[in-house]
Amino acid sequence: MSRPRRLRRATRTLTILGGVTLAVFGVLALFGSALAPFDAGERAGRPFLEPSRDHLLGTDDIGHDILSELIGGARVSLLIGLAAAAIAVVGGGLLGAVAGYRRGAVDAVLMRTVDYALVVPTIPLLIVLASYLERGMRSQILVVAVLLWAEPARIVRSQVLSLRERTHVLAARTFGAGAPYLIRRHVVPAVAPLLIAQFVRVVSVAILFEVALSFVGLGDPVRRSWGSMIQFATDRGAFLTGAWKWWIVPPGLCVAAVVCSFAFVGLGLEERFDRRLARGAQG
Amino acid sequence: MATDRLGDRHQAAGPILEVTDLRVTYDAGATPVQALRGVTLCVGTGDAVGVVGESGSGKTTLALSTLRLLPGEAAISGSVRLGGQELVGAPAEVVRRHRGRTAAYVLQAPGRGFNPVRTIGSQIAEPMRLHLDVSKPDARDRTARLARLVELDPDLLESYAHELSGGERQRAMLAMALACDPPLLILDEPTSGLDSTTKAAIAETLGRLRQEQGLALLVISHDFSLMADLTDDLAVLYGGVVVEQGPTRTVLTDPRHPYSRDLLGAYPSMTTQKDLRGIRGSAPDPADPPTGCPYHPRCTQAIDECATWAPELSPVAGRRIACLRGGVLTRLAAKNLTKSYRTGLRRTVDALRGVSLEVREGEVVGIVGETGSGKSTLVRLLVGVDEADAGTVEWEGRTLATFEKAEWADFRRRVAIVFQDPFEAVSPLLSVAEVVREPLDVQHIGSGSDRAQQVAAALAGVGLPPTDAFRSRRAHDLSGGQLQRVAIARALVLGPRLLLADEPTSMLDASEQAKLLVMLKDEQLARGMAMIVVSHDLALVRKVADRLVVLHAGEVVETGPGAEVIAAPSHPVTRALVKAAATLGTR
Numbered sequence: 001m002s003r004p005r006r007l008r009r010a011t012r013t014l015t016i017l018g019g020v021t022l023a024v025f026g027v028l029a030l031f032g033s034a035l036a037p038f039d040a041g042e043r044a045g046r047p048f049l050e051p052s053r054d055h056l057l058g059t060d061d062i063g064h065d066i067l068s069e070l071i072g073g074a075r076v077s078l079l080i081g082l083a084a085a086a087i088a089v090v091g092g093g094l095l096g097a098v099a100g101y102r103r104g105a106v107d108a109v110l111m112r113t114v115d116y117a118l119v120v121p122t123i124p125l126l127i128v129l130a131s132y133l134e135r136g137m138r139s140q141i142l143v144v145a146v147l148l149w150a151e152p153a154r155i156v157r158s159q160v161l162s163l164r165e166r167t168h169v170l171a172a173r174t175f176g177a178g179a180p181y182l183i184r185r186h187v188v189p190a191v192a193p194l195l196i197a198q199f200v201r202v203v204s205v206a207i208l209f210e211v212a213l214s215f216v217g218l219g220d221p222v223r224r225s226w227g228s229m230i231q232f233a234t235d236r237g238a239f240l241t242g243a244w245k246w247w248i249v250p251p252g253l254c255v256a257a258v259v260c261s262f263a264f265v266g267l268g269l270e271e272r273f274d275r276r277l278a279r280g281a282q283g
Numbered sequence: 284m285a286t287d288r289l290g291d292r293h294q295a296a297g298p299i300l301e302v303t304d305l306r307v308t309y310d311a312g313a314t315p316v317q318a319l320r321g322v323t324l325c326v327g328t329g330d331a332v333g334v335v336g337e338s339g340s341g342k343t344t345l346a347l348s349t350l351r352l353l354p355g356e357a358a359i360s361g362s363v364r365l366g367g368q369e370l371v372g373a374p375a376e377v378v379r380r381h382r383g384r385t386a387a388y389v390l391q392a393p394g395r396g397f398n399p400v401r402t403i404g405s406q407i408a409e410p411m412r413l414h415l416d417v418s419k420p421d422a423r424d425r426t427a428r429l430a431r432l433v434e435l436d437p438d439l440l441e442s443y444a445h446e447l448s449g450g451e452r453q454r455a456m457l458a459m460a461l462a463c464d465p466p467l468l469i470l471d472e473p474t475s476g477l478d479s480t481t482k483a484a485i486a487e488t489l490g491r492l493r494q495e496q497g498l499a500l501l502v503i504s505h506d507f508s509l510m511a512d513l514t515d516d517l518a519v520l521y522g523g524v525v526v527e528q529g530p531t532r533t534v535l536t537d538p539r540h541p542y543s544r545d546l547l548g549a550y551p552s553m554t555t556q557k558d559l560r561g562i563r564g565s566a567p568d569p570a571d572p573p574t575g576c577p578y579h580p581r582c583t584q585a586i587d588e589c590a591t592w593a594p595e596l597s598p599v600a601g602r603r604i605a606c607l608r609g610g611v612l613t614r615l616a617a618k619n620l621t622k623s624y625r626t627g628l629r630r631t632v633d634a635l636r637g638v639s640l641e642v643r644e645g646e647v648v649g650i651v652g653e654t655g656s657g658k659s660t661l662v663r664l665l666v667g668v669d670e671a672d673a674g675t676v677e678w679e680g681r682t683l684a685t686f687e688k689a690e691w692a693d694f695r696r697r698v699a700i701v702f703q704d705p706f707e708a709v710s711p712l713l714s715v716a717e718v719v720r721e722p723l724d725v726q727h728i729g730s731g732s733d734r735a736q737q738v739a740a741a742l743a744g745v746g747l748p749p750t751d752a753f754r755s756r757r758a759h760d761l762s763g764g765q766l767q768r769v770a771i772a773r774a775l776v777l778g779p780r781l782l783l784a785d786e787p788t789s790m791l792d793a794s795e796q797a798k799l800l801v802m803l804k805d806e807q808l809a810r811g812m813a814m815i816v817v818s819h820d821l822a823l824v825r826k827v828a829d830r831l832v833v834l835h836a837g838e839v840v841e842t843g844p845g846a847e848v849i850a851a852p853s854h855p856v857t858r859a860l861v862k863a864a865a866t867l868g869t870r
Contacts, residue, residue: 167707171770174666175722175777176695185721189712 008271015268018261025258029075038065040072040224048243057246061236069224070250076225077255080137081207084144088206089199092149093156097187100160101179111157117150123212130218137220144209152198159191193273197266204262211255226251297367299467299499300326300349300386305361307344307353307523314570318344320523320577321361326467331493331500333510333531336520337546339566343391345520346471346503350388351378366466383410386467386501387460391475396456397444403455404430404440410462429458432496434488450481454488461492467499474509486512507550511535519543522567522577524593529602539599539610542578544645548829563809576607583811584612584644612644612679614781614813615665615698619674622660634660636837637674642781647807647814649828649845651821651860657837658817662785665815666700667691696726699774703786705766709758709773715742716754719772726777741772746802764795768802775806781813788823800827821864825849833857 028035037056038044043063044055051058057066099110126143133139163169169186177185213219214227215234224232233247307319318341326332336342347353349363351370363370366385370378382388387410390396397406407429408422417425430437435454444452453473460468473489474482486509492498493513502513510517510531517531519540527540538544545562564581567573573580579589589607596603604610622635635657642648652658663669665676667683676683678694686694699722702708709718719741723734739749745768747753758766767787774782784803788796804827807814818824824831824845831848833841835856841848852858 167702167704168710170668171700171702171708171773172721172725173668174695174698174700175725176692177721177725181725186710190710 011268011271014264018264018268021257021261022265025074025078025254025261028071029078032071032075036065036068036071038068040064040068042068044068048241050243051246057250058243060232060247066229066247066250069229070226070254073224073226073229073251074254076137076220076223077207077210077227077258080140080144080210080225081203081258084141084148084206084210085199085202087141087145088148088202089152089195091145092152092154093191093195095149096153096156096158097160097183097191099153100157100164103161107157110153114150114153117147118154122147122209126209126213127216127218130213130216135218135221137223140210140213140218140220143213144206147209148202148205152195152202155194155198156191159194160187163187163190193269197270197273200262200266200269204259204266207255207259207262226255298325298327298330298364299366300324300501301362301364302345302349303362303364305345305348305363306359307341307348308358309354309356310358311356312570315358316569317572318357318523318569319348320572322520322523322525324518324525326499326501328466329493329497329499330516331502331514333502333504333514333517334520335504335507335510335517335546337505337566339569340520341523341569342503342505342520343471344523346388346469346501349469349501350382350386352382352388383460384414384463384465386469387463387465389456389460389468389470389473391471396459397452399444402441402443403447407440407455407459407462410459414463425462426458429461430455432461432492433457434484448481449477450485453477453481453485457485457488457492461496466497467501469501469503471503472506473502473504474506475504482509483512489513507535507547519546522572523569524577524605525596526578526606527602527604528596533601537600539602540578540604540606541582541584541611541644543604544611545581548645563811576605584608611646614642614644614679615815616641616677616680617661617665617674618677620661620664620671620676621673622657622664622669622671624660633837635664635671638834638837638839639674640832640839640842642813642815644780644813645811646830647804647816647828649824649831650815650817650834651819651824651831652834653819653860655836656834658819658834659785660837661834662700662783662815662817666698666783667694692726696722696777697780698783699777699779699781700783700785701767701771701774701787703789705763705770705790706758708770709766711758714755714757715747715761715769718758718769719776722773722777728777737776738772741776742769744775744806745769745772747772763790764799767791767799771799771803771806775810778810779812781815782807783815783817785817786819787816789818789820796823803827821849821860822866833860 033039041064044065045059045063047059047061047063049055049059055065055067057070060066060069095110099107126147129143129146130139133143163186169182172182172186210225211227211230214225215231217231219225219228219231229251230248233244238244238247302322302324305319305322306317309316309318322345324332324334334342334345344353348359349365353359359371361371365381368377368381370381397403404423404426408426411417411422411425426440427437430440433454435451435458439447439451447455470489474485477485489500490513493500500513502510504510514531517529517534518525519527519534519542521542527534527538527543534543535547538547549561562581567577567580573590575590575592576582576585576594579585582589586608592607594605594607596605599610617638617640620635620638623631623633625631638657638661640648650658650661660669664671667676670684678698681690683694713721716738719738720734723729723737728734729737738754742749742754747765747768761769767790787803788799791799800823816824816827828845831843831845832839833848833854833856840854841852841857848857849861852861
């Protein structure tokens with residue numbers, strides 16, 4: 001018993017750590033413009049300044065304060081990640097629910113599409129899609145969502161399929177419950193925890209994808225995200241000058257921290273819901 | 284003429300006894316008591332007619348009024364024709380002439396009809412001395428013959444009443460009644476107070492007398508098995524009214540009036556293995572009889588009209604019954620249900636192959652079969668969550684397939700189901716209160732507080748604590764037995780008329796199973812609802828079911844009253860099931 005308990009305690013610690021980190025980044029994303037020393041678009045000093053008291057992380061090639069850019073990037077990165085994940089999970093979830101509920105031909109068509117979406121290599125698809133769309137945040141969100149909808153769809157479908165056959169749903173049908181009631185009262189509550197866990201996981205992947213997208217030059221040219229910061233820094237030869245230490249590492253660490261935090265929180269949620277579901281099932 | 288034949292009998296044309304619209308009111312106390320409220324009855328030559336009913340139904344009043352033996356305060360109207368002579372309103376001498384000669388009355392309590400200080404023989408001889416002009420030796424002779432006829436040892440004729448056993452006294456009583464060779468015997472509880480072997484012997488004697496002597500019998504009793512042995516026709520009396528009348532066998536094997544059905548259910552017989560059950564409510568107060576149908580306050584299928592309209596006897600299925608609803612309702616009927624499932628590209632499995640069955644109001648049908656016999660498929664079709672490939676399911680005569688939206692909603696309210704595994708059948712995410720309230724929510728019944736009240740009542744009804752703490756618990760915090768009770772409360776909260784229970788206790792231990800079944804039966808009885816119990820366990824089902832349906836490979840292989848199916852299984856599958864049923868080592 002002690003091993004799983006230790007494991008559970010570790011998961012708990014990680015979840016709390018992730019939560020705190022996310023809270024910090026959340027505050028930065030929401031109130032970044034007030035907290036940052038300079039405006040992200042403002043020429044705050046001479047270009048290529050090394051870190052100093054005035055500019056804790058130096059300045060970039062135009063003279064923007066890198067720390068302010070980093071704080072501004074939190075909002076952009078998180079926004080893209082959250083929006084893309086929301087679209088992917090809600091959209092995918094709906095498609096999965098329809099497939100599971102209607103079954104038959106609808107299910108077959110949707111699920112083959114899901115299979116296709118799952119096996120196509122993501123990065124090439126990302127690049128191809130992004131190059132056809134105009135550069136900008138909206139396209140980025142759309143592209144990332146298109147890449148990530150398949151898994152939630154699949155999870156929801158299998159849940160709906162099994163719920164359909166569950167006796168308590170059959171029981172509800174025998175006293176006259178119709179589809180709207182069943183979905184509201186039985187499907188959504190049963191699927192919601194899974195979707196929330198799924199959402200948290202998808203957010204972290206979406207943020208990574210955004211970085212990848214921006215890094216290959218398909219990011220929003222106006223609004224700097226952490227991904228486009230890294231891309232710009234690389235383009236301006238940061239790796240050759242030693243500026244990478246304050247220009248590339250901080251946004252990279254931020255991405256890593258956020259992605260890990262989301263993953264930790266997701267893990268914690270999954271564990272919790274799993275226990276609840278397992279307890280419900282075995283009695 | 285047969286040697287035992289006791290002289291000539293004036294053969295009257297037409298029936299010996301003809302009672303038409305007989306009403307008797309006792310005007311003794313403050314309020315008049317209506318003992319009979321319009322009874323019509325006819326006994327033809329050589330007929331054996333039974334009148335059955337609970338105490339207070341008016342059956343003794345009926346027996347007494349056929350010879351105008353009623354006490355003075357009784358007001359009688361209608362007509363009683365005995366041997367062609369109208370007795371109602373006739374002078375006392377005319378009536379007296381018919382007593383003992385056209386019809387003789389055999390008193391209810393054997394023994395109390397005898398004078399303790401005179402010998403039995405002299406008392407048997409008395410009526411013939413009174414009515415027939417016979418000499419003393421002739422009378423003695425005749426008395427001896429009568430004794431032989433009723434299988435009474437002639438030596439006993441010199442004894443006194445207290446020296447005889449109950450059976451012997453009853454035989455002496457019979458001999459006395461037969462003294463003047465009446466064509467009709469009126470027997471009021473002829474076997475009450477006798478043990479069952481003596482009872483059977485008396486019944487046999489009566490049957491033989493009827494055959495040999497061409498005697499007509501009017502048997503008044505509450506004893507169904509006596510009726511089955513003695514009579515050809517039976518009238519069921521309730522609240523001073525005949526509610527069902529027809530051939531005895533038809534009425535006893537397939538009673539159609541709710542009262543006859545309930546009364547038979549209360550009668551201990553070997554035909555069902557179920558426990559006895561009394562009829563809910565109590566017999567009507569004759570001083571204040573209910574309006575409309577006398578049985579409506581106790582009837583589970585009564586509608587508003589039953590309280591205002593008094594139904595008349597009308598023919599139903601080979602007998603006549605007085606019921607506005609046409610007798611015991613057929614709630615659910617399945618006709619020739621066929622269903623197959625695809626199991627592969629080209630393979631199908633026939634789950635059901637032409638299954639028909641019927642469930643009436645207040646009846647418990649047990650569907651027994653092994654795994655894979657099609658039980659679950661049948662249940663799904665019967666509750667209308669699946670459709671049959673062919674065949675129909677009818678609810679109160681209307682086919683489910685043609686239901687409109689409102690009819691579906693009504694059907695869903697009236698048919699409920701209890702599943703095998705409560706942990707599966709109850710959502711793990713809902714609290715006990717939410718689970719039980721769900722049907723009310725779905726059907727939009729009542730306000731929030733109404734629903735809470737109904738939930739509390741339903742929980743109390745299945746023996747669960749109606750506390751807030753219990754109501755907020757979830758499935759995984761309850762034991763299997765508790766959770767199954769929650770599931771039953773949910774099934775009963777809408778007040779269904781049919782409850783399907785699919786292996787309702789198979790997950791429970793023996794004690795919990797017994798408690799749950801007793802609770803289910805009590806609910807079934809109290810609500811008078813129909814019930815279908817599906818199980819593989821014959822030993823269990825026979826405890827609750829009136830009728831068994833044995834299912835095998837998608838077909839009904841045997842059906843009939845529980846005890847008959849178990850005592851004499853005709854199909855190999857049934858025999859196997861009976862053999863495999865649990866016994867305790869004494870096979």
